[in-house]
Amino acid sequence: MADPILDIRGLSKSFGALKATDDVSLDLRPGEIHALIGPNGAGKSTLIKQISGEIAQDAGEIRLDGRSLSGVDAAGRARLGMARSFQVSSVASEFTVLQNVVLAVQGASGATFRFFRPVMRDAALIDPARDCIAQAGLTGREDVPAAALAHGERRKLEIAMALALRPRLFLLDEPMAGMGTEGARVLGDLLDGLRHRAPILLVEHDMDAVFRLSDRVSVLVYGRVVATGTPDEIRADPEVQRVYLGEEA
């Protein structure tokens, strides 16, 4: 088995008496989509935020490519190739699609403190940005302000920005949220292809998408991972059926 790209061991985080993350261990291997499911309030977003570096864990360790991420902030982790999308689409809404993606290419390049050359004439940024936009399926929409994009397009823009970071892994927090059936299918196909660029840790409520796309599924309940396995194993797990899937069945 290939070495995991992301390796999380014994991660814990409490807010007062609430254990939002309770001794969580999971990993993400090359080429896979690893879905993280669980009821509302299970601590999925808190876990994602610890991985991305937006909040610090109380205990445990996160390793990216074998390297400990303790002391590396969110911007540093992004530069190491941790590409994140947000539960509520988060882009620079006054910028055009192209400007948003150029910003991401610039962030990955690490060279922001340049004051003279016009950024939108910098082929070293524009060309890779157009490439990412094409891969995310937004060709032709480069000059549209992000605020004017449809919901699904904004999701694609976040994917394009993630691609621009030369990702080692994707952290996608409910990318399907708020999408119609058709939109979710198109985005699902996009994610399906992305796993070969970098593995995806996918938080998602859309169970059809989760079971269709994922190679492995982990179930989080009250901050604990209660099961990890293939989609079939998870479907068959009585504990999972009781605490989670049963609610919807």
Place this chain on the structure above:
Amino acid sequence: MSAAEITAAPTGRGGRMARAQIVNAALALGLIGFGLGAWATGETFLVTLATKVAILAIAGAGLNLVLGFGGLVSFGHAAYFGLGGYTAGILAHHALNYTPMFEWPVLFEGTTSMPVIWLVAMAVGALAAAVIGALSLRTTGVYFIMITLAFGQMIFYFAISWPAYGGEDGLPIYVRNGFPGLNTLDPIQFFVLVVALLLAVLGLIAMLARSRFGLALQAARQNRQRLMAVGIRPGGVLLVAFVISGAITALAGALYADLNRFVSPSMLSWHLSGELLVFLILGGTGRLFAPLAGAGLYIALEHLLGGVSDHWQFFFGLLLLGVVLFARGGVIGFLAGGRKHG
């Protein structure tokens, strides 16, 4: 301007960009034409008034960099304006009174050379902005507004209570400082010098706005979380903008001291911080030429309404209310059309 500013290069969408540029050109030519016209007709006072507009526009341009592009509401920019003014005043004071400023490690007797004064003023402004910015940028929103105000007031009270340079009474500059090849005491020559500096500052800001740094700065205004997620720390970007902003506003302060040949703590007062904010709101925050439009309108109204009523600020308040309620893009937004978005 913001997004439009940056898109201008490869994807500029004809009409609206062109209109904004026409408005900008009209503002610049209007100021120059007004100054030259006043000079030609012997209205020296109006030349001085136009010079004042240009200087305040430079100060506002400094604030615009952090407020309009970076989204930081600094309510303490009088600090840099006043520090620039005191730098000019103190350097000239020592030079004119033949009292050395310091004797160790080398004898320094002050200076009356504008270029030197400008450089020192900008360095002082940048240093103050670095310290104040580093502390203030730990906060956001209304706390940021309050902490910048607090720093501004600290420096204000320091100036009042320090007797060496006039304290509350201020510090006169007996002869306007000099610029090689120019007679700066001639109002029109000083006017031309100040306008050249204003255009240079606006050119610098336009260049910054279009650069990689400017892209990150404008992203920091819109969405700091997103900026972090693409690997750019907003704090560093905003601090650098704050330092450049402080230097520009300090330059304006040094010019203002020379215009009045007098420096007083009123240059440091929070009223001035407020006026700079008002210029931008009037002109159209984030528009490159907003500080010129705003300062021009403010000074014109002060001059015209002030002659009619001592309570001109009441009418001015009504105008400001109108702009905030009905013309959020300010004068430039009104004339050039709103931003495409945001």
